[in-house]
Amino acid sequence: MSSLNCQQLTTKNAWEFLDSIDTVLIDCDGVLWNSNDTIDGAVETIQMLRKMGKQPIFVTNNSTKSRRQYIEKFNRLGFTVSEDEIFGTAYVAGLYLKHKLKFSGKIYLIGGSGLAEELTIQGIPFIGPGYDHVEEGEDVHNWTNIELDPEVRGVLVGFDPLISFRKVCRAASYLTDPSVPYIATNLDGRLPIPNKGRVIPGTGCLVDFVTKAAARQPTVVGKPNELMFQCVKEKFPLINPERTVMVGDRLDTDILLGKNCNLKTLMVLTGISSLEDVQHNQQSTSQSLQKLVPDFYLPAFGDLHKLVKKE
Ligand SMILES: [Mg+2]
Structure with a gap:
């Protein structure tokens, strides 16, 4: 594979990356869990981010659960999360109907x-x-x-x-x-x-x-529509997009949302998209595909806390 315009996070650059962000928007399926199995290290990485004073916010296109039902799943899989931090498309669709469409x-x-x-x-x-x-x-x-x-x-x-x-x-x-x-x-x-x-x-x-x-x-209403990030900003108006990263496993939803909202982007390889997909986009003649190259990647989101620990 020829060189990618997308840096792997390693022990060398993980601290610099973490210093550059305050808010972490995190996709759920394929990042924190697959079906009902927690991805290794994901719980510890969220704990580490909180200890560092970073704000995790969970943005998922999965419409099967309300925020209350998500809390049950987060708890069952070992995560501690509050309802305010969860933005699923079931919730965002309700907000869109009520507040945007009246x-x-x-x-x-x-x-x-x-x-x-x-x-x-x-x-x-x-x-x-x-x-x-x-x-x-x-x-x-x-x-x-x-x-x-x-x-x-x-x-x-x-x-x-x-x-x-x-x-x-x-x-x-x-x-x-x-x-x-x-x-x-x-x-x-x-x-x-x-x-x-x-x-x-x-x-x-x-x-x-x-x-x-x-x-x-x-x-x-879901990713990559900017509406998802607008809903987040309405609840947390102090969020600075320049110091926010979108973490996800899909280029055409998660990473594109990050690009659409001028956020930093971090792709993980535990879900849908692969480094071959990134390579394909990078070499494409289509401008819309060329945009779908994340700033950073990690084999798994759960690796982040291990990178920092090793320092
Ligand atoms: Mg996903």
């Missing part, structure tokens, strides 16, 4: 309990979660008069393993009214899982299904 009416939600809980906290009524499946042999043409709720004034799509043909029919039908906003939590195509040869489709696959049927493009 939404009134009911949401048709393709999503699960995390999104349902955050919408409830924001006082936004919704319908949609749960089973809405098709019976074998059902005649598709019976759905030309599929029942729609006249109070629905918006459509929100997040991760929903109970997605069905009928749910997509409903969502796309609501979206025939151009005044109905179409919001998606994120476009990630796959969940990061460690098993080679296995794939779990991500929310992006469900969004594509609705987008194609609706013939409309959604507003995506």
